[in-house]
Amino acid sequence: MNSIDPPTLDAGDTYTTCISRVRDAALKARLAGITDDVRTASADYVDKALENRLHEVPRIANVGGVTTAELEKVYTQRMTGKTAPGRAAYDEIFNSSAKCLLCTQRKVDTLDHHLPKAHYPVLAVTPANLVPACSACNKAKLASAPASADESALHPYFDRIQDDRWLHGLVIEGVPAVVVFRVEAPAFWDAELTNRVQLHFDGLDLGGLYSAEAAEELSSIRFQLINIHRTEGMQAVREELLARGESAxxxxxxxxxxxxxxxxxMSDWFCDGGFALV
Known part of the structure; x- marks a missing residue:
C-alpha cells in the first residue's frame, strides 16, 4: 500500500456541489436538509480513521428521510459523470495518484469507497472516504464493513506503513524460478497492525500479483544475467541484483x-545460473 495525504476538499462543500443541479424540488430539499449530517458524519469519519476506529462508524440506511439509494445516486449520477457538478472533486481525488494506492502496481481507473456507500450512504461523496484504486482491488475489497479494529482495511490516507519493512520474498528453485512473497512484520508492530497488513495482503491477493510481476521481470533481465554470469561469474550477478534492488x-x-x-x-542457486532455467 502507498500512503498519501487525504484530500483537502471540504466534505460539506463537495456534497453541496454534487446536489446543486437536482431538478426535483422535493428531492433537492430533502438532500439539502441533511448537509449538516454529511458534515458531521465526515468529520467523525476522519476522527475515527486517525485512531483506527472506523469499525465504530454507525451504519445508517436512512439519513433524515434520504434513502441509501438516493445518496448512492449523488455519487453515481452527480459526481462520477463527465458533466456532473461534482466531477471536479472526483477528478482531483482520482488524479492524486497515478498507481492504485492499494496494490501499488496497476493504474488508477476508479475511486474506491473505503467504507462502502451501500452500508454508509452518508459518506458516499466524502472525499476522505474516496481512494484512487484499480478496478481489481476495488472488486476484491467488495462491500464489506469492518466489525473490529483487527478487521479494518488499511487506509492509504491514515495508515503509514511504507517506511517500515514488512514485505519479504523467497526464491523457490524450479524451472523457471519463482518468488514467493510474504508479510513479515517488524518486531515493534502490534498484533492489530500486523493482522490488518496480513488481511490487506491476502484479501487483495498481492502475493499472486507480485509473483507474476517478478516472473515477468526475470524474463526481461535473463539475457543480461546470462552474459554477466558467463564473463564475470556468480558474484558479479549477485552484485548486479543487489544494485538493482537498492535502487528500487x-x-x-x-x-x-x-x-x-x-x-x-540472496539465492546462491539463482545467482549461479538458476535464473537461466526456462
Missing part, C-alpha cells in the same frame, strides 16, 4: 521489485 528500494521500500531483486540476490 529507495523508490519503494516494500515494492515488489525491490523485494524481488533482494530475493534473487
Amino acid at each position: 528500494a529507495a523508490a519503494q521500500l516494500n515494492g515488489w521489485r525491490a523485494v524481488t531483486y533482494e530475493s534473487f540476490a
